[in-house]
Amino acid sequence: VQLPPFGVDPHDGTLTRIELLRSGRVIELFISEAAGGASVETHERISITGAEREEIARKVWWMLNLGQSFAPFYTLTREEPGLNHVEEQALGRILRSPTVFEDTVKTILTTNTTWAGTIRMVEALVSTYGPPLPTDPSRHAFPTAGQLATAEERELRELGLGYRAPYVLTLARDTASGRLDLEALKEDRLPTSEVHHRLLGIRGVGEYAAANLLMLLGRYNFVPVDSWARNVVSREWYGGQPIGDGEVKAAFERWGPWKGLAYWFWNWSS
C-alpha cells in the first residue's frame, strides 16, 4: 500500500488506488471490507458503465486474491506457535497490482536498494509516465507497458532507477510489443516450475524477485530470500551467526506448498 498508485485514506484507513480503465478513464477507487467481500466506491460524481463496473470488480478480485482459500494452510498452522495467530487474524492474502507487469516492475525496483529507495523510484515512474487523475492531476495511475515503452533509458536513469533502468525498459517494451505475456502467468493451469522458469528469464529478475512474484501469483513453494530474511532467520534459529540462503530455505522446507506464506507471516521472536 506504500507504493503508488495504491494509498491509504488518512481519514478512515481505506485502501485507495488510482486506476486507468480500458475506456481510457482514470478514476480513484476506495476499497474497504464489507460483509462477505469488499466494497468499492469512487469519489467522483461520475457514472460507471456496466463494462467499467465489471472491469473494476475483476481487478479488485485479483488485487485482493479473493478467489483463493487458505483453509489448508490454517489447518497446518494451528499446532505451530510461530503461526497460530494466522487463522485468527485471517492472514494469507497479499495485496497485488491488477497486472503482473506492474508487480514485476515494482519487484525489480525492490532489488539491491532500500525500501525508501523503492518508494522513491516507483513514485518517480508513476508521476512521470502515469496517466493523471482528472480531478487531481498531481496524482497518477500506474503507467501501462506501452506508456513506459516510450521512455528513453537515460530518462529512467535520471529518475533514479540507476542500472535498473534498462531492465524496466526492456520489460516494458517486450510487454508492449507482445513478445512477453506476463498476464498469462496468472493462469492456474501452468505448473509452478514453468512460471518460475519464465520469471527467471526476465532480465533483472533473479531468485529473490522470482520467489516474490510467485508469492503474488498465489504460489508459495519458494521463500523470497533477501538480506532481511537471512537476518531474522539467523536471529531466530542460528544465534545471530551469519547464514546463507540454504539455511533460510531449510528453515521453512517442511511447509511445502505453503512455505512462502509461513515465512511471510512468521511471528519472529526478535
Place this chain on the structure above:
DNA sequence: GGTAGACCTGGACGC
C-alpha cells in the same frame, strides 16, 4: 556449477 566483481543510489560516518 560456483564465484568475484560491477552495477547505482542514498545514507551513515569521519574529517
Place this chain on the structure above:
DNA sequence: GCGTCCAGGTCTACC
C-alpha cells in the same frame, strides 16, 4: 560541506 564506505540483488565473465 566534502569524501569515503557500505548495503542491497542480479548479471556477466571467468574458472
